[in-house]
C-alpha cells in the first residue's frame with residue numbers, strides 16, 4: 001500500500017527527516033506515522049549496499065521499534081470497539097488516515113471507496129511532518 005511520493009526533497013523534506021522508500025509504521029485508523037533514524041539508516045544501506053543482505057541487528061531493531069510503536073499507539077489512541085468497527089468496513093484505511101498518509105506516499109491499492117478517494121484528493125500535497133513520530 002505504498003505509492004511513490006516524489007518531490008519531497010524539492011519540497012524541503014530531506015531524506016534525513018523522512019525517506020518515503022524506508023520502512024515505516026502507520027495507523028490505518030488515524031494516519032499516525034512512525035519512522036526513526038534506524039528505519040532511514042536501513043534504507044540507506046539498502047540503497048548503497050549493492051545487493052548485500054540487510055544487517056540482521058538493524059533489521060531486527062527496526063521491526064521491534066515498529067511493532068512496539070503500533071502496540072503503544074493503538075493502546076493509547078484507539079478503543080477495541082473503534083478497531084472492530086473499522087475492521088467491519090473492509091477498507092484499507094479510514095478516510096481520515098488516507099487524508100494524512102497520502103502526502104507521505106502511502107495510499108491504499110485496489111478497490112477504493114469514494115470517501116477514500118475524496119480524502120486523498122483533498123489531502124495536502126506536502127506531508128505534515130508534525131505527524132511523523134520517531135525522533136530525528
Ligand SMILES: [Zn+2]
Pocket residue numbers: 027028029030031032073077078
Ligand atoms: Zn491511530
